[in-house]
Amino acid sequence: MRRRVREAPIARLATLTPAGRPHIVPICFVLDGDTLYSAVDAKPKSTRALVRLENIRAHTVVSVIIDHYESEWRKLWWIRLDGHAQLLEVGTQRDGALDLLIRKYRQYEATTDFGTVIAIDVRTWRAWP
Numbered sequence: 001m002r003r004r005v006r007e008a009p010i011a012r013l014a015t016l017t018p019a020g021r022p023h024i025v026p027i028c029f030v031l032d033g034d035t036l037y038s039a040v041d042a043k044p045k046s047t048r049a050l051v052r053l054e055n056i057r058a059h060t061v062v063s064v065i066i067d068h069y070e071s072e073w074r075k076l077w078w079i080r081l082d083g084h085a086q087l088l089e090v091g092t093q094r095d096g097a098l099d100l101l102i103r104k105y106r107q108y109e110a111t112t113d114f115g116t117v118i119a120i121d122v123r124t125w126r127a128w129p
Contacts (some may be wrong), residue, residue, distance in 0.1 A: 014063040015055035037097035040115030080129040088117040
């Protein structure tokens with residue numbers, strides 16, 4: 001039986017552990033100019049003390065890859081964003097980021113249970129094709 005592949009952009013955040021090993025996780029995100037935001041949200045997790053947050057505290061340099069897959073390969077694309085991350089616990093920048101995320105993801109409209117927001121200052125953009 002063949003599974004249908006979802007035809008939508010997917011994002012993955014790459015961080016480095018304190019020991020320098022790569023750690024990659026899928027994320028929900030929104031772009032605002034040269035800043036990418038992602039929030040620790042209410043999706044099921046074993047803890048809110050996420051490895052990605054500890055990694056950013058140790059190494060602020062991160063990458064995000066956003067890609068789109070379709071069975072028609074002429075429509076494939078990806079973009080990689082490299083930059084420096086900071087963690088937003090409170091404040092107007094965090095509130096603005098959450099507003100943008102809520103507008104993008106209707107699932108977020110029903111919750112106020114947000115944790116840390118990751119703000120990535122994108123320094124380089126690379127794309128294919």
